[in-house]
Amino acid sequence: MKASIVTIGDEILIGQIINTNSAWIALRLNSIGIKVHRMLSIGDSREEIIRCLDQEFASVDLIITTGGLGPTSDDITKQTLTEYFGTHLVFNSEAYKDVEAFFTARGLPLTEANRQQAMLPENALSLPNPEGTARGMWFTDGNRQLISLPGVPFEMEVIMENEVLPRLERMYASGALVHRTVMTAGIGESFLADKIAEWEKNLPPHFKLAYLPSPGVVRLRLSASGYDAAALNAEVNNLVEELQKIIPEYIFSLEDEPLPKAIGRMLLARKATLCTAESCTGGYIAHLITTIPGSSQYYKGSVVSYANEIKENLLGVSNNLLHEYGAVSRPVVEAMAAGARNLLKTDYAIAVSGIAGPDGGTVEKPVGLTWIAIAGPEGIVSTEFRLGNRRERNIQRAAVAALNELRKIIQ
C-alpha cells in the first residue's frame, strides 16, 4: 500500500511556513505499514489541485491532503475535491451542531462564513474535528481514496489519530496487527540503534520496528502482523522483555506516554511532590509537567529565575556563589535546587541553569553548557550537559534531560 501526501496552501510555497504536517503523517502511515510514495506542496489553485490528484492517482490509491479547508475565500480545497469526485455540497446537521457548539462554548457569534463549514460533500465520509470547525473528508472512488484534512497541525493530528489511522489500519491489515511502544529517554536514535542492533536483526520477519524520535526521547514502536492476536501479543511480550534486559536504564515506560506523564505516575506512587527552579529553560519544564491533566496532585510550582537577583532573593542562592562560579555552574544549580525545595516545600526539586544562546557563550562556558540538579530527600545530584548551538532546541533538550534526571532517581 502506497500513499502520496499533498499539502495545499500558498503560504508553504512562499516559504513562510515550514511543512511539518507531511513528516508527521509519513511517520504515522509508516507505523501502520503504508509507504509514502511522494510528498507535494501546491498552491490554493483549483487547476493545480486537479492536476496534482490526476498525477498522484496514476501511482497510488491513497492521497492525504492537508490545508485549504478554512472559512475564508482563499480556501478552495473542499469545493475542488467535491467537484473532482463528482459530488456536491449538502448541509450536514451534525457538523452544524459541532460548529454551533464550538462558537457557543467560546461565547462567540456564528458568522455566515462559519455556517459554510457545515456544508459537506454528499458522498464523502465526514470526519469530526474536536479542535476546529473544518471537518475532515474521506472520498472513495472505486479503489481510490482521498482523505482531506485541515492544515492546522493539531487539528490534522487529532483527526488522524481518532478517525483516519484506526480505519486505515482496519482496511489494510488483513489479519491481526499488534503494536507495542517502548519509550526511551537519554540516548540518541543512532546510539540506541547501535545498542539494539543484534536484537533488531533477530526480529521475526512479520515484525517491524520504527524509531520515532522527538527531542530527548525516542519511541520504539514494534508492530507485528499475523493471524492470531494472542500469539502475536505473547511474541511481543517476549521481545520487549529481551529489550528491557539490553537497555534497562533508558526505558521509562512500556506505554505510549510522554515522559512528564510517566514521571507524574512515579511521583503519585511515591506520594511525593515536585517543584522546579528554572533559568535557561525559562518555564518550559513547568509547562511540560503541567500539560499533564491532574499534575496539580504532585506539582506545586516553579520559580523561573531568569534574572540573577531572583536566584538570590527568592531561591536564596548566595551572591558569593554567583560571583565565584557564575550562574551556570554546579554550586549555583545545586543551591537553586535546594532553595526551591525549601521555598516551595516539596519532596523533590529540579533546577536548571545553562547558556541557551545564541549569545552569552564564552570559550570556557560555551553556548549549550547546561547544569541540571535534582534535590530530594536523599540529597542533591547534579550533572553537566553539553547541548548544541540552537536556542530553541537547547531549551527543549535541557528540559527533557532534566525530567530524565529526575526519572532516574525516582523510577
Added chain:
Amino acid sequence: MKASIVTIGDEILIGQIINTNSAWIALRLNSIGIKVHRMLSIGDSREEIIRCLDQEFASVDLIITTGGLGPTSDDITKQTLTEYFGTHLVFNSEAYKDVEAFFTARGLPLTEANRQQAMLPENALSLPNPEGTARGMWFTDGNRQLISLPGVPFEMEVIMENEVLPRLERMYASGALVHRTVMTAGIGESFLADKIAEWEKNLPPHFKLAYLPSPGVVRLRLSASGYDAAALNAEVNNLVEELQKIIPEYIFSLEDEPLPKAIGRMLLARKATLCTAESCTGGYIAHLITTIPGSSQYYKGSVVSYANEIKENLLGVSNNLLHEYGAVSRPVVEAMAAGARNLLKTDYAIAVSGIAGPDGGTVEKPVGLTWIAIAGPEGIVSTEFRLGNRRERNIQRAAVAALNELRKIIQ
C-alpha cells in the same frame, strides 16, 4: 518566472527528517521575484526523478533539486541528471583539488568514493561547495534550467548564496514580487475576515491576501506582483495604511515577528521590565517570552503558583480572597499580578488563573474560564476569558491572550 523545488531522499518520505530546505529556497527565490510553483519530495529512485522532472518541466523552466549527491551508493541524483540531460561524467581537476583540500584540512584519508565526487557532468556548470565535497550542478537545455544542490542545509545554503542567487537575479530581474505581513492578535480568522471584507474585495487584481492562523494570532500576508518594485511597495504601503485604520486595535506588528518578540521590542523601547505569575498556564507564558533571544534584558522571571499555598506564601494572595472568591476569580488574579510585580520588582506583571481542564470545572466556573490581569505603573487591568475544552489548547490560548492583554497596554 516560476520554479519547482524537488527534494530527493528516502529519509524525507519516511518522515524522519522535516524538509526545511524547500521553505528556505522558496523564501530566497521569492525575494528575487521568482515564484515557486510546486514543491515535491521524492525517493532516491532513477525512475521517480525522471518522471518528476518531466512533470515539472511541463509547467516551469527552472527546477532546483536538493539531495542525493553524497558519495554512497544510495545517492543517484548526479548519475540520473547527467543521463537526463544527455551528457556524461568527466574528471574535474578543480573539483578534485577542492575535495583533496577538504580531507587534508580535516586530517582524513581520501577514499575512492570521495574521489568520485570530482566526476562531474561535462555540459553542466559546476558550483563550488566550500562546506562539503559535493559540488552543485547547473544544467541548461534550451530554456530549461536545473540546479542540483546537496541536501545538507548549510551546504545547500552557501551554494545558493554564493553561486545561484546572484546568477538567477541577473538572468530574471525583469519582474518584481513584494510581500508584506501584518500581524494580528485577539481576533479569530473568520471575524477578522468579516471586518476587512470590504478592504479585501477592493484589492487590485495583482494583489493576493492570505490568512495564516496560529493559536491566538492571525498573520495577514499581502503579495503583489508586477514590474516595478518601488511602485508595488508604495501600493502595499497605502493598502496597509488603510488596513491599520480599519483594525488598529488588533495589529501588533507590520513585520513578520511573533507576539513575544513584538512585546520585547515594546518593553525595550519603554525601558520597562516584566515578570509573570502563572497558575493554569503553568510556565507557558514564561516559555514563550524566553524563546526570544535577549529576553533577559526585560524579563526577570516567573512564579508558577500551581498550588494555592504558593499563591499565598510567595505571591502574598490572602487566604481570605482564595476562600471567598476561589483561585479563578478577578480578586485573586489581580492579587497575583500585584504580588508578582512587588516580589520580582518589575514595571509590569502578567498574572493568569483559569481552569485548563479536563477536570476541575463546575457549572459556575466551567473548564476554559480564565482570568488575566496586567499590573503596571498605572494600575491593574483584568479580563475574563471563556476558552475551550481542550487542556493543551486552553494553556496556549490563555498564554497568547495574556501576552496580548499586556500588548494592548504597552503598545
